[in-house]
Amino acid sequence: MKPHQQGRPARRFTCLAFAIATSLGASAAYAQTDRERALEERVAQLEAVVQQLLEQQQSIRSETAAVRTEQSAQAARLDAIPAAAALPAGTAAIQASTLTPAANPGTRLTYGGFIKLDAMATNTSDGELAEGAGGARALYLPGAIPVGGTDEGADLDMHAQFSRFWLSADTTLDSGDKLRGYLEFDLFGSALGNEAATNTYGVTIRHAYATWNKWLAGQTWSNFQDVAALPDSVDFIGPTDGTTFVRQAQLRYTTGNWSFSAENPETLVTPHGGGARISSEDNSLPDFTVRYTRKGDWGHFGIAGLFRQLRYENPATSIEDSITGYGVSASGRFVLGPRDDIRYMLTAGRGISRYIGLAITNDAVLDAGGELDAIDTLAGFVAWRHAFNAKFRTNLFYARSQYDNDTANTGLGITKQVHSFHANAIWTPLPKLDLGLELMYGVRELENGADGDLTRLHFHAKYSF
Template sequence: MSMHPARLVRRPLAAAMLLALAVPGAAMAQSDREKELEARVAELERQVQALLTTQQQQAAQPAAPAVPAGKQPVQATTITPNANPGTTFSYTGFIKMDAMVTETSDGRIADGSSGRLFYVPSTIPVGGAGADGGDPYTDFHAQFSRFGLGVDHVTANGDKFKGYVEADFFGGGSNALAGNETATNTYAVTLRHAYVSWNNWLAGQTWSNFMDVAALPDAVDFVGPTDGTVFVRQAQVRYTKGPWSVSLENPQTTVNPYLSAAARFNSGDNVLPDLTARWLTKGDWGHFTVAGLVRQFKWLDETETGAALSVSGKFNLGASDDIRWAVNGGSGIGRYLAFGIGSDVVVDANGALHAQDGYGGFVAWRHVFSPKVRTNLMYAASHFDNDTSLTGYGATERTQSFHANLIYSPFPKLDVGAEISYGQRSLEDDREGDLKRLHTSIKYSF
């Protein structure tokens, strides 16, 4: 079948017109997609440039130190928020376990008393019940563990301030099960030191200025050669300038009633504080010091005065040895010597006071075998000139003791010690009682 010539001409023309109309539309659609793509690329470039700028700025800043995992700080602020800016804080002390076996010739020391925990000459029984002696007895305790808190501050002008509080657990309990060995062995916190110092001034409770702490021997026992040692902590105001120091300290009078040494008591009637003065010199060779004490005693309306002198020191004998010593004596030295083994005053039949004369001292040799092992040998004694017409024959006339120890430090700040002691107390009627003790301890200081 043949087609009409006109139709043959119209078909190619229609196809051409259709193509002509489609090509610009396709070209226009392609142009819109390219524009969208270009816009997306431009946005990505902007984001990348911003990221590079941020990284460059961070690289220019010092990097903060990395905190290891598990080592995050306990707190982000100061532990003393109320202190002056720049104040430093310290926490010190030690944990100590004491274990001892004691044998006394004239009866046992009362359970729970201080003499069961450390060497106290006045607690040695003399001529009491069971004076024929008895079996040894054992005591364990950790009451002398202690802690101390200190704050120090120096002002812009160079003024130095210090505050210090220290306590141990040598105190009674607060309930029926506490303070004894029945169940919990719980003991109360006991104040040792609490003072503030400002440059040369000190106010508060601490060691008496009449006491030479630096001369105390390296003992396993709480003190060791207690018999001849001045040992007092009390409230005071002290001024120190160079080698000199003076203080006004808490007064107290220990009274021996007429013919009744066993009934001794503290009067609490004092008005004037105890006055002390000390001179100290020291160097690589050790130290030497002299201290004086002037006191007023008072009971009811009666008064008396007394004075005492203390000379002590430490001499280094080479790198491994030293000698520590003290000589103390005077009228009314009573409560300052050997935990108050003697009275300050005795009362006569008319109620008048008479200061008691007494003296004592100690010497100790320390030898270091190695950084881990050291030993100490100690001897101490005290003596009181009692007027038996006033005190009676039950007053303590003299005491003495020997001590030897070996201390092993397997690690720094950890001491394992053992000490053997022999002590003796004698009365004016010539009766005597003695003490034998093996004292061991483990002590970790921080």
Template sequence: MISNKKLTVLAVSTALAAMPLSALAQAMDAKAMEARMLQLEQEMQQMRAALQQYQQRESASAAASSSPSASALDATRVATAAAPAAPATTMPNAMAGTKFSFGGFIKLDAMSTHTSDGEMADGSAGRLFYFPSATPVAADGNGHSASYTDVHAQFSRFWFGADTTTDSGDKLKAYIEADMYGGGSNAFAGNEVITNTYALTLRQAYVSWNNWLAGQTWSNFQDVAALPDTVDFTGPSEGTIFSRQAQLRYTRGAWSFSAENPQTTITPFAGKGARFNSGVDTMPDLTARWGTRGDWGHFTAAALLRSFRYGGDTETGAALSVSGRFNMGANDDLRYMVSGGSGVGRYLGFALGSDTVLDEEGRLHAMDGYGGFAAWRHAFSPKLRGNLVYSVAVLDNDAALTGYEVTEKAQSVRANLIYSPFPKLDLGVELSHATRRIENGEEGDMNRLHTHVKYNF
């Protein structure tokens, strides 16, 4: 296309070339020059109009020669270019409208432990977190003390969730969670020699549909919201109902009910042999929970009903648990849990006691146990908080059946300070003292200085 600037130059040059020398002389006159410029402007407008007519004829000719399919294709291209691009699907197999979420934390634990009456095996649960039954015991004067330092990041965790609300209003949720507390798979993995490599551990994996939940998660008999704010991974575990397992749960309002995976722990008659598990249970563990909450905190009450089976014999057990949190002003709260009953063994204190014991004739008897904790939390400032926690479990053993090597009582007290220089980053230090006593009177204690660095994301 010829530009307006080029047209102007062409018109002026043509006019100048056609002018005689006398006209050039006259052009020196201002009035003559002004008239001539007006004439040139008119000629330029006429040339511009002629050019526009030419362009219109060319466009009409091109449109007439194009095929209908080409025109449709051009129209489609224009429409496609005008329409906004559809957002890319994050996961193509997911239901439309699904919202995905991801999170977890990195946690470094470093601790120095001293036991008064024996050693805990390297890499065992008691060396990584507070495991009440791992505290060594011995008769007075017969034990030997031991000290160890352990540093690990095995409890670092991640989770993935998918939430969907259908057009009809149904709410679907999928959730999976894992950490690295899973041991190793070869001679160099899962130890402190070279790689400190650890396998994944499945913690939770469930799907929910409106009021129903199916999969593995915390037992409905447990109140996770009441757990204290501790540096140790489990904190006051001897007095805590603590269990994750597969279940089918229904929740409606303040009530929830579940049928959960059964598993029976059994102590042989007179303690002749190690505790073992029965894999022949046929009835699920049944639970019911009621809860209420408000600005003051929350309160829950839960019941557990169990059926035990081994060989040709059966037994039943039942337990209750109450727990909650009470807010005492803006900077303080009190958290608590009290639980007990018959056959509560594997739910209390990391299976500190057994669910059942066999008599001399091989019949099952449910064992009683009780436990609880109380924890006071105080915020000194928005960045600094502290906790003071006491926990205890007492097992009502029939020594004539269980023998005298089973745990009678375990308790612990701990105090900590947790500083958060930035949101989601915790730097914690905790001092704890724990004791365990068995039926024959032997006992031992454990003292631990535990620190952690934890970043939530």
């Protein structure tokens, strides 16, 4: 309805009422009859109807104005959505505003992860694996293979602790600067329930870091580790015996093929004569790393160096000492053809055992005088991957590490070497769904010559999203 037309009904009713009232007023000059009184009552009713219509018209105008105001505000909110958040053709929006209102304009939020079931039948020759969350019953820990015990029957364990989820917020500013925040968690925390009923485990942090162009600050894989060289395994790590494997807080700078980092330090110490591990937090310097990586159609090759301080203080025994640890690691992946590749790693060093195989043994030992003596380490693995087709692949790999202990200081009950063989087959019947079966055999040997072995058949079902 046009604005000049909106008042016509009201004016018509008003004129009508006025005319009737004037006519009746003239008649009243002569005499009041019953009919005239009835007409007056009808005029009053008409006036009431006119007033009601006027009120309704005003209410309609107010509601129309409110709707137009809300439509304008909605359009403004839609205009404020960054172009980077535009939806693909054919999809519908589920909300009108950004998921990250406090973030920089243009920030893209992504989410992903996987759900994973692990089922393991394990047999050990010299004792039973210790139970408990995060232990050798959940994944392969070569340093925990029992030695010197009695033969045990097979144990079956099932869990979903390695299920994982992550969040990422990525922004490219108008200046061209690139910012990223990344958080990743799994369920490999301490048990909050029990296997009798709830099987509840805590959420644990894996990665938490921010990047600004070439800089990284936060917790992620050590720069000394080459994650891309790890084989495709059913076990959580696979070649644990011979690989570097550390996630920790760090400050890293990457330029071209080079990367440099200063990382969180921690010294693992064996008491003189052997005994329980000492985790020293007395370091005053970070662990320093440098890495060079070369990539191509043929695969990739990387070489990394590690330089660190080993330090231990114990005021109760007046022990205070600090020495230097160092190491080098070469690793990579070599493509043999469209269906085959070789993956490998070789690491050697002095005082770097914390970085090998989830700390199979310690970085240093205390001698009779209370001084630190670094332990030499040699570790490595080699793996062959073959894909029969897009849905079925197999992996064979061997891993090993050995430690040069001064038994006069460490005693004979310390790990001398560990090694393992693995063979698996992984089938992907549907996109993002993997069903895997892996057979592994691992051996741990002590300095006194005693050894123990572990045989495990491991199945997993993994759905990534």
